Amino acid sequence: MITELTILPGFNKVGIREGFSKITLSAGETVSIVGPTGSGKTAFITDIELLAQGDTATKRKVLVNGLVPDDEVRCNPCRKPIAMITQNTKCFADLSSEEFLRIHARARGIKDNSVVDETIELANKFTGEKIKNDSRVTVLSGGQTRSLLVADAILIGASPVILLDEIENAGIFKQEVLRIIQNTGKIIVFVTHDPVIALLTKKRIIMQNGAVKKVIIRSDLEVTAAYNLLEYDKRVSIIRERLRTGKMITEELVSASLA
Amino acid sequence: MKLLVIAGPPSSGKTSLVKQIVKKMKHDMKIAFFKIDVVKAFEDVELNKEFGILARKFISGDLCPDHASVMVLGDAVEWAETNGAELFIVESAGLCLRCSPYLNQGLGIIVLSSIAGIHAPEKMGCMVTLADIAVVTKIDLVSQAEREVLVQKIKETHPDLILMETNALQGTSLHRLYEIIRKSSDIDAETLVLKGNPPLGTCTICVGKKEIGWKHHFGVIQKLDGQTAEYLYRGE
Ligand SMILES: Nc1nc2c(ncn2[C@@H]2O[C@H](COP(=O)(O)OP(=O)(O)OP(=O)(O)O)[C@@H](O)[C@H]2O)c(=O)[nH]1
Ligand SMILES: Nc1ncnc2c1ncn2[C@@H]1O[C@H](COP(=O)(O)OP(=O)(O)OP(=O)(O)O)[C@@H](O)[C@H]1O
Ligand SMILES: [Mg+2]
Ligand SMILES: [Mg+2]
Ligand SMILES: [Zn+2]
Ligand SMILES: [Zn+2]
Numbered sequence: 404m405i406t407e408l409t410i411l412p413g414f415n416k417v418g419i420r421e422g423f424s425k426i427t428l429s430a431g432e433t434v435s436i437v438g439p440t441g442s443g444k445t446a447f448i449t450d451i452e453l454l455a456q457g458d459t460a461t462k463r464k465v466l467v468n469g470l471v472p473d474d475e476v477r478c479n480p481c482r483k484p485i486a487m488i489t490q491n492t493k494c495f496a497d498l499s500s501e502e503f504l505r506i507h508a509r510a511r512g513i514k515d516n517s518v519v520d521e522t523i524e525l526a527n528k529f530t531g532e533k534i535k536n537d538s539r540v541t542v543l544s545g546g547q548t549r550s551l552l553v554a555d556a557i558l559i560g561a562s563p564v565i566l567l568d569e570i571e572n573a574g575i576f577k578q579e580v581l582r583i584i585q586n587t588g589k590i591i592v593f594v595t596h597d598p599v600i601a602l603l604t605k606k607r608i609i610m611q612n613g614a615v616k617k618v619i620i621r622s623d624l625e626v627t628a629a630y631n632l633l634e635y636d637k638r639v640s641i642i643r644e645r646l647r648t649g650k651m652i653t654e655e656l657v658s659a660s661l662a
Numbered sequence: 663m664k665l666l667v668i669a670g671p672p673s674s675g676k677t678s679l680v681k682q683i684v685k686k687m688k689h690d691m692k693i694a695f696f697k698i699d700v701v702k703a704f705e706d707v708e709l710n711k712e713f714g715i716l717a718r719k720f721i722s723g724d725l726c727p728d729h730a731s732v733m734v735l736g737d738a739v740e741w742a743e744t745n746g747a748e749l750f751i752v753e754s755a756g757l758c759l760r761c762s763p764y765l766n767q768g769l770g771i772i773v774l775s776s777i778a779g780i781h782a783p784e785k786m787g788c789m790v791t792l793a794d795i796a797v798v799t800k801i802d803l804v805s806q807a808e809r810e811v812l813v814q815k816i817k818e819t820h821p822d823l824i825l826m827e828t829n830a831l832q833g834t835s836l837h838r839l840y841e842i843i844r845k846s847s848d849i850d851a852e853t854l855v856l857k858g859n860p861p862l863g864t865c866t867i868c869v870g871k872k873e874i875g876w877k878h879h880f881g882v883i884q885k886l887d888g889q890t891a892e893y894l895y896r897g898e
Contacts, residue, residue, distance in 0.1 A: 459832060460834070478826070486806065489805045491803065495779060495804060496780035496812065503808075509814055510811060
């Protein structure tokens with residue numbers, strides 16, 4: 404069982420050592436990674452996913468419960484305690500959604516096939532147009548693919564560590580995703596440009612030029628700000644959904660959203 | 663001298679992998695590189711320019727590149743040994759899905775791209791089955807789930823392969839590969855043998871030409887150095 408992940412410093416893009424001595428993430432903790440495009444956010448969570456041992460571009464090392472993980476844990480998906488949603492919104496495997504999930508369940512050592520239907524059902528809560536069991540993963544839209552992969556990470560990856568790279572993109576319902584993965588006892592890391600998500604996490608890691616620039620613990624004031632923003636965000640989503648389904652904006656919606 | 667024979671479909675990342683290996687190991691051992699391709703190859707110039715290692719190529723032309731490699735590899739091994747190489751890396755063209763270039767000694771590595779499609783590993787026959795190690799590249803371009811699906815498929819079809827995944831442009835997670843290379847045994851050039859079976863129809867009789875008399879037949883024999891035509895075997 405993972406209780407703790409430790410990230411040891413590497414080097415930034417021009418080879419200067421990172422300023423922190425170590426970053427520890429504990430079970431139940433939510434973290435966001437923020438920073439300009441290209442600053443190394445994806446690289447940071449990829450290091451965690453690969454359980455890097457100085458063998459990635461950043462030269463960082465990642466410890467599990469304070470120890471160097473063995474090769475088997477690093478390479479065998481069955482034993483890998485980490486699920487990651489990447490920024491990729493394309494699948495190349497010529498398989499139906501059902502076959503894809505079934506093979507992935509096998510890779511993760513899950514015997515019970517009912518997980519496949521459950522995953523597709525959950526994915527359909529995150530997305531607009533429904534994914535069917537026999538939809539080929541190669542023809543799913545970007546948003547549908549992301550939804551399927553998020554659901555897959557939650558139910559099939561089902562790992563104590565979940566890494567999410569910019570889930571706010573590709574038009575999936577982030578409120579729904581956030582609700583499901585809150586209070587799960589997992590380590591959850593969001594790479595995000597979204598202020599709502601950034602403020603909903605307890606820790607914020609700021610990236611710059613390929614290195615961790617700062618680690619910030621959320622203040623009480625920011626908690627209040629987060630909930631205000633969340634309300635605002637919900638109203639924005641209502642308007643977005645109305646527009647998506649061809650409806651008009653009403654008078655009361657306008658005054659409500661500006662209130 | 664240690665030997666690596668690297669195969670895989672075009673653009674799967676063979677050269678990118680070779681570059682990572684060379685970058686990592688050139689300080690510990692003298693490396694020679696040999697590329698066999700069908701029409702064109704640039705790797706020899708590239709590798710020599712980038713790392714200053716010994717590098718050369720062979721263009722197989724009308725031959726199956728794996729057939730060509732059987733003929734020229736003896737000379738190439740001798741060339742590498744004469745030049746004092748401690749690690750000899752052979753990158754094959756990897757086009758012939760019937761044959762495989764791996765030998766009974768050294769390591770055979772199949773390079774597979776994660777974006778080549780889920781059925782590709784099954785279609786490649788002995789290029790995959792006879793390899794010792796499979797390296798899956800371009801993992802930066804696909805989702806974690808898809809990587810795991812691909813790896814699972816490969817494992818189910820080829821349970822004995824040592825499997826690794828990498829972003830070959832950055833050389834991520836290749837420590838294990840470097841270890842295996844370091845620990846691999848030196849080869850004995852006198853007893854090198856092809857691992858797989860050569861294809862049927864290697865000469866004109868095999869492919870069904872019925873005429874009697876050597877004048878009507880030729881096989882495919884070629885040296886590493888020298889013109890093709892001069893060495894084409896046409897009997898006595
Ligand atoms: N994103 C990404 N691109 C890669 C990776 N590996 C290789 N490439 C790219 O894929 C292309 C082909 O790579 P090569 O290493 O030349 O492939 P090869 O197998 O040697 O190709 P041939 O020798 O021509 O058959 C190049 O443009 C590489 O930059 C990888 O892991 N990730
Ligand atoms: N410390 C580092 N050393 C060397 N290269 C790095 C380092 N950090 C990041 N990079 C490289 O910089 C490039 C951009 O980084 P990355 O993709 O992580 O950015 P990002 O913050 O996720 O950007 P975006 O918001 O656009 O997704 C990548 O090619 C990555 O491998
Ligand atoms: Mg990114
Ligand atoms: Mg090449
Ligand atoms: Zn052949
Ligand atoms: Zn014959």
